[in-house]
Amino acid sequence: MKRVKIVDLVKEPKYIGQEVNVKGWVRTKRGSKYVAFISMNDGSSVYNLQIVADKSKIDEELLKKITTGACLSVDGKLVESQGKGQTVEVQADAIEIYGTADPDTYPLQKKEHTFEFLREVAHLRPRTNTFGAVFRIRHNMAYAIHKYFHDKGFVYFHTPLITASDAEGAGQMFQVTTLDVANPPRTEEGAVDYSQDFFGQETNLTVSGQLEGELAAMGLGEIYTFGPTFRAEDSNTPRHLAEFWMIEPEMAFYDNNDNMDLAEDFVKYLIHWALTECADDVQFLNDTYDDTLIERLQFVDNQRFARITYTEGVEVLEQAIKDGVKFEFPVYWGCDLAAEHERYLVEKHYKKPVMVTDYPKEIKAFYMKQNEDGKTVRGMDVLFPRIGEIMGGSEREADLDKLTKRCEEVGIPLEAMNWYLDTRRFGACPHSGFGLGFERLVLFVTGMSNIRDVIPFPRTPKNANF
Ligand code: 4AD
Ligand code: MG
Numbered sequence: 001m002k003r004v005k006i007v008d009l010v011k012e013p014k015y016i017g018q019e020v021n022v023k024g025w026v027r028t029k030r031g032s033k034y035v036a037f038i039s040m041n042d043g044s045s046v047y048n049l050q051i052v053a054d055k056s057k058i059d060e061e062l063l064k065k066i067t068t069g070a071c072l073s074v075d076g077k078l079v080e081s082q083g084k085g086q087t088v089e090v091q092a093d094a095i096e097i098y099g100t101a102d103p104d105t106y107p108l109q110k111k112e113h114t115f116e117f118l119r120e121v122a123h124l125r126p127r128t129n130t131f132g133a134v135f136r137i138r139h140n141m142a143y144a145i146h147k148y149f150h151d152k153g154f155v156y157f158h159t160p161l162i163t164a165s166d167a168e169g170a171g172q173m174f175q176v177t178t179l180d181v182a183n184p185p186r187t188e189e190g191a192v193d194y195s196q197d198f199f200g201q202e203t204n205l206t207v208s209g210q211l212e213g214e215l216a217a218m219g220l221g222e223i224y225t226f227g228p229t230f231r232a233e234d235s236n237t238p239r240h241l242a243e244f245w246m247i248e249p250e251m252a253f254y255d256n257n258d259n260m261d262l263a264e265d266f267v268k269y270l271i272h273w274a275l276t277e278c279a280d281d282v283q284f285l286n287d288t289y290d291d292t293l294i295e296r297l298q299f300v301d302n303q304r305f306a307r308i309t310y311t312e313g314v315e316v317l318e319q320a321i322k323d324g325v326k327f328e329f330p331v332y333w334g335c336d337l338a339a340e341h342e343r344y345l346v347e348k349h350y351k352k353p354v355m356v357t358d359y360p361k362e363i364k365a366f367y368m369k370q371n372e373d374g375k376t377v378r379g380m381d382v383l384f385p386r387i388g389e390i391m392g393g394s395e396r397e398a399d400l401d402k403l404t405k406r407c408e409e410v411g412i413p414l415e416a417m418n419w420y421l422d423t424r425r426f427g428a429c430p431h432s433g434f435g436l437g438f439e440r441l442v443l444f445v446t447g448m449s450n451i452r453d454v455i456p457f458p459r460t461p462k463n464a465n466f
Helices: 006-011 060-065 115-120 129-151 210-220 256-277 279-288 293-302 310-322 339-350 400-410 415-425 438-446
Strands: 019-031 035-041 049-054 071-080 088-099 203-205 222-230 243-252 306-309 354-360 376-384 388-395 431-437
Touching: 006 019, 006 049, 006 088, 019 049, 019 088, 035 071, 049 071, 060 088, 129 222, 129 256, 129 279, 129 438, 210 222, 210 243, 210 415, 210 431, 243 256, 243 438, 256 279, 256 293, 256 354, 256 376, 256 388, 256 431, 256 438, 279 293, 279 438, 293 438, 306 310, 306 339, 310 339, 310 354, 339 354, 339 376, 339 388, 388 438, 400 415, 431 438
Parallel strands: 049 088, 306 354
Antiparallel strands: 019 035, 019 071, 035 049, 071 088, 222 243, 243 431, 354 376, 376 388, 388 431
């Protein structure tokens, strides 16, 4: 008999009255003397399917072996359900057990588990309805990102994961080496001799695909990258991962306003996609954890984002302090905005997503276009409720002299950057781009509160399990 996925059995009336085969994992089993009710899920949706196993038809010894977590193949007839909580159910004619799950040792039981506990059994959490919903939404976001850019004529460009450069200049990199770290070869001066390393030089995992993305935009026009990035920043927060995915569009002939227009349109498209294409999963998360989730997504979908300069943002925060608001970190012109400041601007003051531009050059990366005032750069951060910074980008400095000078000021070795500087030597043009943190997006659209719960196997300080 042909297997039908549970989502189709639940959604498509044509199966009612038909003999079907379903396969999946047992969520719960309860029963009476004569009949067992088995709730099954196959990952195709949040819907569990009820299997009614009449003991006159199904062997009692076999039924006993069916416990939470077991994997089954069931043949039976799909009928409209008499019971509460489901619309259809399968009256089993035959059940095959693919794999049992010993109830004494199977970690996922009927009771509610905490997210902390589920992180410890991350290899099993795709079997919960919550993580099923989160990972289906994550998949949908990835698909929608490719669709959005493909429909706009952007080229998906693959940038390297192993690199010799530090794109963000923040020095938070994981080194890649085949040298014996306990006993590395040394130069005459006593330094580690990287000429003997696999690549003949010092290399690390990339923190961003942007610099290589810019090379591509200077020929293909509009490109985007979408891949893993790695940051060895010791930030043990609910919004930081050491390995996260980033989407980085880079566009020739865009100034920073074009860049902001694209960023706003892009993220709204993705939120709209979640609301329409992942409606069941979003509804489930809304009903289970956070009944303001859908409202929040619709609100962002329908709002024009506020656009302010960094200087205006600092003024708002300084006024807030005068009005008695307490922040942990100080506010002054030149300070980096902390998450609490970003969230105040978004949640308390503007009450909508905020795009902040024209930051002091000292707190932003070397490649951002310098403003005429000599103090600020044409960067932009997009701040979201509950998340803080979800996207960051800028117009790029296209002037070779200014860029070279900035590299020198912040100590970036020019020889190593020659390939990047070539884009400013040959056929330079105004161009812009930004980076969207994929997990921060998934965090926002699922309403989950910890970034560790929106990536299958999180990498964070002191944790690389699975
Ligand atoms: O602001 P960031 O550091 O910008 C860049 O890397 C630029 N090269 C982007 C560009 O202009 N092409 O990072 C971009 C985004 C942030 O806004 C945030 O959403 C996310 O990446 N991000 C992180 N997400 C999870 N864990 C971390 N440790 C993150 N660091 C940044
Ligand atoms: Mg940033």
